Amino acid sequence: MLRKIYIILVHTIRVLAKKVGLLSLLESRRDRQSLLYVRSLFSIYDVDDMVQLDLPWWTFAAAAYVENFLRSKNGEANVFEYGPGASTVWLAKRARQVAFVEHDGDFAAVLRRLTEGVYNVSGVLIPPEINPRQALVAPSGRVGYENCDFENYVAAIRDAGGPFDMIVIDGRARNACLKEAVKHVKPNGIILFDNSRRERYRLAIEQVGFSPLRFPGLAPALPYLEETTILTRGGT
Known part of the structure; x- marks a missing residue:
């Protein structure tokens, strides 16, 4: 139950982050792993977004x-x-x-x-x-x-x-x-x-x-x- 709530919450925040340009900003700095990681947090259980980020789901x-x-x-x-x-x-x-x-x-x-x-x-x-x-x-x-x-x-x-x-x-x-x-x-x-x-x-x-x-x-x-x-x- 907590996992489902977390996923819904993150996906909701992602919509807002996209509107204000935060996702684009993070993607433009993917050369820094810390920022790429933060961007990827919005991709939880979203395989399309992971593909767009060109990331495998390994460490x-x-x-x-x-x-x-x-x-x-x-x-x-x-x-x-x-x-x-x-x-x-x-x-x-x-x-x-x-x-x-x-x-x-x-x-x-x-x-x-x-x-x-x-x-x-x-x-x-x-x-x-x-x-x-x-x-x-x-x-x-x-x-x-x-x-x-x-x-x-x-x-x-x-x-x-x-x-x-x-x-x-x-x-x-x-x-x-x-x-x-x-x-x-x-x-x-x-x-x-x-x-x-x-x-x-x-x-x-x-x-x-x-x-x-x-x-x-x-x-x-x-x-x-x-x-x-x-x-x-x-x-x-």
């Missing part, structure tokens, strides 16, 4: 690391996302190919609109199986998905054109996605695991056998600190 420090990594690939990186969003458009500007899997039909429609005409993005919609007869193979720890199996969602990467220079884990059943992702990332590639500060992800990250580079700090649109972790085989 600023992690995004800077990824920017440098992709630049080192000279625009030829092959990327896969579990859980697309504003990051999909951001990545498409910096990579050769971006593939994704999404579980929610409504958001998949939003992604189709956002990526219309973007030649190097492709994605599939794979909803979870609800109340399967067998035990859950790829469960999600998110409230409301207790009886959902994301086995097919996790497996989507197998037919997505790998191996990949970068794999993003920012959707559902993240622990299962991580276990699958390590099979499809290139030897010198990276895996980005967002919201890694959450306790339910800690053990999976520690046990996967990759070296974690943790990037705690500010993230666009969020009024609190977050953490994004980059996983490498140790030499990236």
Whole structure:
């Protein structure tokens, strides 16, 4: 309830901030991260605005690391996302190919609109199986998905054109996605695991056998600190 109230309040203030020119002023100073962060606070749960700001929804420090990594690939990186969003458009500007899997039909429609005409993005919609007869193979720890199996969602990467220079884990059943992702990332590639500060992800990250580079700090649109972790085989 408090989150909904906060979002409504911020979006209401954004209308006023736009009228008085505050948003334009902040956007004109995007070279200063502090001002860009303040501008992004008006973008909470607004993927269109995040796309307009050209921001992925990871911590600023992690995004800077990824920017440098992709630049080192000279625009030829092959990327896969579990859980697309504003990051999909951001990545498409910096990579050769971006593939994704999404579980929610409504958001998949939003992604189709956002990526219309973007030649190097492709994605599939794979909803979870609800109340399967067998035990859950790829469960999600998110409230409301207790009886959902994301086995097919996790497996989507197998037919997505790998191996990949970068794999993003920012959707559902993240622990299962991580276990699958390590099979499809290139030897010198990276895996980005967002919201890694959450306790339910800690053990999976520690046990996967990759070296974690943790990037705690500010993230666009969020009024609190977050953490994004980059996983490498140790030499990236």
